Amino acid sequence: MTSYRIPEKGRVNQGKPVRFTFNGASYVGFEGDTLASALLANGVHLIGRSFKYHRPRGFLSAGSEEPNALVGTDRGPGRFEPNTRATVLEVFDGLNTTSQNHWPSLKRDIGAVNDALYMLFSAGFYYKTFMWPKSFWNKVYEPIIRGAAGLGKSPTTPDPDTYASRFAHCDVLVVGSGPAGLAAALDAGKSGAKVILVDEQAELGGSLLSETDAGINGQSGWQWLEEARSALAAMNNVTVLTRTTAIGYYHQNLVGLCQRLTDHLPNPPADAPRERLWKVRAHQVVLAQGSIEKPLVFEGNDRPGVMLAGSARSYLNRYGVKVGNRPVIVTSHDSAWLAAFDLAEAGVKVAAIIDIRPNVSGHLMESAAALGVEVLSGWTVTGTSGRLRVASVRANPVSRSGVVGSARTIACDALLMSGGWTPSIHLFSHTKGKLDWNEEGQMFLPGEATEESRCAGAGNGVFSLAAALAEGAAAGAAAALDAGFAAKAASYRVDGELVLTGANNRELPTDRNTSKAKAFVDFQNDVTAKDIRLAVREGFKSIEHIKRYTTTGMATDQGKTSNINGLAIASDAVKRPAPAVGLTTFRPPYTPTTFGAFAGYNRGELFEVTRKTPIDGWAEQNGAEFEPVSLWRRAWYFPKKGETMHAAVARECKSVRESLGMFDASTLGKIEIVGPDAAEFMNRMYTNSWTKLAPGRLRYGLMLGEDGFIRDDGVIGRLTTDRFHVTTTTGGAARVLGMMEDYLQTEWPDLKVWLTSTTEQWAVIALNGPNARKLIEPLVEGIDLSDEAFPHMSVAEGKICGVPTRLFRVSFTGELGYEINVPARYGRAVWEELYRAGQQHGITPYGTETMHVLRAEKGYIIVGQDTDGTVTPDDAGLGWAIGKAKPDFVGKRSLTRPDMQKADRKQLVGLLTTDPNTVLEEGAQIVLDPSQTLPMKMVGHVTSSYWSAALGRSIAMAVIEGGKAREGETIHVPTPGRTHTAKVVGTVFFDPENKRLSA
Amino acid sequence: MLLIRCPYCEAERPELEFTYAGEAHIARPADPSKLNDDEWKTHLFIRSNPRGTHFERWRHQHGCGRFFNAVRDTVSDKFAMTYKAGLPRPTETELEKARS
Numbered sequence A: 001m002t003s004y005r006i007p008e009k010g011r012v013n014q015g016k017p018v019r020f021t022f023n024g025a026s027y028v029g030f031e032g033d034t035l036a037s038a039l040l041a042n043g044v045h046l047i048g049r050s051f052k053y054h055r056p057r058g059f060l061s062a063g064s065e066e067p068n069a070l071v072g073t074d075r076g077p078g079r080f081e082p083n084t085r086a087t088v089l090e091v092f093d094g095l096n097t098t099s100q101n102h103w104p105s106l107k108r109d110i111g112a113v114n115d116a117l118y119m120l121f122s123a124g125f126y127y128k129t130f131m132w133p134k135s136f137w138n139k140v141y142e143p144i145i146r147g148a149a150g151l152g153k154s155p156t157t158p159d160p161d162t163y164a165s166r167f168a169h170c171d172v173l174v175v176g177s178g179p180a181g182l183a184a185a186l187d188a189g190k191s192g193a194k195v196i197l198v199d200e201q202a203e204l205g206g207s208l209l210s211e212t213d214a215g216i217n218g219q220s221g222w223q224w225l226e227e228a229r230s231a232l233a234a235m236n237n238v239t240v241l242t243r244t245t246a247i248g249y250y251h252q253n254l255v256g257l258c259q260r261l262t263d264h265l266p267n268p269p270a271d272a273p274r275e276r277l278w279k280v281r282a283h284q285v286v287l288a289q290g291s292i293e294k295p296l297v298f299e300g301n302d303r304p305g306v307m308l309a310g311s312a313r314s315y316l317n318r319y320g321v322k323v324g325n326r327p328v329i330v331t332s333h334d335s336a337w338l339a340a341f342d343l344a345e346a347g348v349k350v351a352a353i354i355d356i357r358p359n360v361s362g363h364l365m366e367s368a369a370a371l372g373v374e375v376l377s378g379w380t381v382t383g384t385s386g387r388l389r390v391a392s393v394r395a396n397p398v399s400r401s402g403v404v405g406s407a408r409t410i411a412c413d414a415l416l417m418s419g420g421w422t423p424s425i426h427l428f429s430h431t432k433g434k435l436d437w438n439e440e441g442q443m444f445l446p447g448e449a450t451e452e453s454r455c456a457g458a459g460n461g462v463f464s465l466a467a468a469l470a471e472g473a474a475a476g477a478a479a480a481l482d483a484g485f486a487a488k489a490a491s492y493r494v495d496g497e498l499v500l501t502g503a504n505n506r507e508l509p510t511d512r513n514t515s516k517a518k519a520f521v522d523f524q525n526d527v528t529a530k531d532i533r534l535a536v537r538e539g540f541k542s543i544e545h546i547k548r549y550t551t552t553g554m555a556t557d558q559g560k561t562s563n564i565n566g567l568a569i570a571s572d573a574v575k576r577p578a579p580a581v582g583l584t585t586f587r588p589p590y591t592p593t594t595f596g597a598f599a600g601y602n603r604g605e606l607f608e609v610t611r612k613t614p615i616d617g618w619a620e621q622n623g624a625e626f627e628p629v630s631l632w633r634r635a636w637y638f639p640k641k642g643e644t645m646h647a648a649v650a651r652e653c654k655s656v657r658e659s660l661g662m663f664d665a666s667t668l669g670k671i672e673i674v675g676p677d678a679a680e681f682m683n684r685m686y687t688n689s690w691t692k693l694a695p696g697r698l699r700y701g702l703m704l705g706e707d708g709f710i711r712d713d714g715v716i717g718r719l720t721t722d723r724f725h726v727t728t729t730t731g732g733a734a735r736v737l738g739m740m741e742d743y744l745q746t747e748w749p750d751l752k753v754w755l756t757s758t759t760e761q762w763a764v765i766a767l768n769g770p771n772a773r774k775l776i777e778p779l780v781e782g783i784d785l786s787d788e789a790f791p792h793m794s795v796a797e798g799k800i801c802g803v804p805t806r807l808f809r810v811s812f813t814g815e816l817g818y819e820i821n822v823p824a825r826y827g828r829a830v831w832e833e834l835y836r837a838g839q840q841h842g843i844t845p846y847g848t849e850t851m852h853v854l855r856a857e858k859g860y861i862i863v864g865q866d867t868d869g870t871v872t873p874d875d876a877g878l879g880w881a882i883g884k885a886k887p888d889f890v891g892k893r894s895l896t897r898p899d900m901q902k903a904d905r906k907q908l909v910g911l912l913t914t915d916p917n918t919v920l921e922e923g924a925q926i927v928l929d930p931s932q933t934l935p936m937k938m939v940g941h942v943t944s945s946y947w948s949a950a951l952g953r954s955i956a957m958a959v960i961e962g963g964k965a966r967e968g969e970t971i972h973v974p975t976p977g978r979t980h981t982a983k984v985v986g987t988v989f990f991d992p993e994n995k996r997l998s999a
Numbered sequence B: 001m002l003l004i005r006c007p008y009c010e011a012e013r014p015e016l017e018f019t020y021a022g023e024a025h026i027a028r029p030a031d032p033s034k035l036n037d038d039e040w041k042t043h044l045f046i047r048s049n050p051r052g053t054h055f056e057r058w059r060h061q062h063g064c065g066r067f068f069n070a071v072r073d074t075v076s077d078k079f080a081m082t083y084k085a086g087l088p089r090p091t092e093t094e095l096e097k098a099r100s
């Protein structure tokens, strides 16, 4: 294979070859190459197929703005990544890469038939086809779209890499290390300010790496760059981060950085994170993002071998690669001429320079003549040829009056274009900084800043090297000064720099039918000039609408090379100036960023905490199955060997009803409410009355929101006149405490009350069953457990198993029950002691499922399951829990709003299915008439549904419109394949007289 | 991520430590039963939702735990000032001073 590498040219290490593969073929590049430069050195231009039309595509650029050259990389098992830009991917020994969007092969692709059907895929294609007959959509379009959709292939296995995160603070953050960024970092660094300099590339230098003509302070650009690097490295107050992209600029000078740590290494250390996400809070920010070259818009501008002239110059000067042996230049900007001259000087035959402008400055014409390059000024390009690589360019003269003359064909193997340069204002735009339209340069420039930031260099529209250095130095010094450091801007002398100018274009003039021209604006989303004009003809006038209709600028490159061309064409078609048509908003991230970097450490077990009770370890050792309840993991049921869940739950239920069960209730939320005004505070927060509750007694408490709907409930003990032990639902603890704090701090700061979360201070063991008292009687000290001294709904402090306890006599099962609160550190020991002692009664540990069944048999609700934030106390059958004599409590006023008293509100009822073996699905919808026409009127839904071992049948609870008045009626529950019937009943299914509580 | 000054801790802390708590200066009526349905509806549900200066409540949830008031621009997200719960709404003059 012919080599396009020029020996001893460029910055790659030509003494260090590296071997890599592309589509299975092996290639050799050099250390310092990107995949793009290494493939170009091997004469490979065809890198992929386009997204929509599957057209063959080559490298458009040499940087992170690349729209075409997306490849898949494979770094071993689980490490496949799609859509990596070949222009920034550093090659190393053993790198494996593949092209995308083609089948069966890159060179022969069946999807390219889309290209011939391009009329079907024009602007608004998706929207229009949605309007077509449904059958056509299902059978024809959807399969085609699904088959062709997507950019690259998703990885299919979990990412084995680790990702790090870091916070940092600095005085001055400089983004971009071209001439302006380096000058800014140097002056800010010299002031003593803490500086962070970031650049997305592997080495500092930005545009200096690609240009070799101008000198700085009497040195060559590269010599000066070397000195600047050493100077920065020598300053302890300066942190330089390469391979680091500033991905987003957020409020108050918070800048997100993504640092790539190992992707360029052939053998990364096993424990090294792949990437690190930095959140940098900077006192001052200097944005020196540089600029991106604009393509020209003409038919066939997407053929492999057609690329940006500045990028060809980068490949030549930075990588020592000529992109062709016979390039043609087409341009409207002087900078492309420099690419031609550099190539000619490197021995490449430049076939012609075609300049759209009729007049080009004399010194360029002279240099071209001296190098023997033909110049066609005042000409246009109207087409290209070549199947997988450009082979010729069709050029025509354009008269002063705009008439396109007859065509001439020029053979070439590369076509280098330039439509001028667009300042990169992405990060500035993230801050909602004002953008000013520059009519002469056809570009948006940073205007008034909203953050403590400055823009410098080409990113600020200052394109000359001398001016960029001066502006960078001034920005760096000013930023340091504003951060409180004495700083001075250095001055730079630049020699040999040419003043460059350019003209702006829409589509290039042509003698061909423009309605058929495939002149691409957005290469990644395959949007042509014709698509944009069509969108305008169809009535879209704002760029935000045109963008969505045509999808221009909406690909993963966010239109870095296409936005301004798209805007120019839209503005021409709408016949309004560009700023009136608008620029779309740039959003983070600046370039595509891995999910891994965003997730950082927060994945797997660290995604969120798993709260475990002191008894959790025992449950695990004893074979419990667990379920998550808010952040807790709770024992769900305790299957014996080979036992199904259904059998285990039935066994656990039976044990509780017949003898004794034990349950870990430690996750209950607990709040200690203390102070002289504690009872008054309770009166205001809960619906119930607390004034008359005697110390030593418990009461069920119901809490509403101010809107009158149930928020939480729990059993609350009064220990002394000024001390309450409040329990909340497991998931509601933090919310309830927050709500209490809100009222206490902001509405009633005069109340003398203190609130303390004690959820994790107490372990809670619930004992339920006829033998509960028998078990604890010998283990309890200091509490008379007799029914007279310690009846149902009592609380007392004493000792159990020798440790302090707050003993509740309370039941969530309908059986004789106790909730034994002990300090968390004793939880497991007491549990194990009770378990040992309980063997004589066949004590059975049970989990949340059995707890749910047992409480449902008694009609006890679970807030959040049987209620959903629209349920009033009356709806839930809890009207009795309202202290009607109280003048006020949170939510009271809402209960008398007309809507809250309607008879057809959804109310909680019990359901008994006609077939006792049918266990309804929770969430199933309820209808009154199953033969009504669709869509049926749904009057409610099933909230709880279980198999009741005690009753030998299924039971359910549901909310139904006007449900209480429907007792005795039959309702219907349509489910896939079958409609069930059930009778509306009361909510208490078992022991309605509550005899067992006092057994 | 915003930096928010807690008027109790007297320090700027990252937004992660705070929770938003709705519009400020909506006091719960001393006796809600005195309000008719329309007045109670307004108290419960009607909020100013301005474009621009917004008086709002925040809580230093993962810090001192205190609720406090803040003045934030809903367009730029910039805080003009924060102040303790119970203090009156700042005057336009005080706001001007805080912004400069």
Ligand SMILES: [Zn+2]
Residues within 6 Å of the ligand: B006, B007, B008, B009, B010, B060, B063, B064, B065, B066
């Ligand atoms: Zn605080």
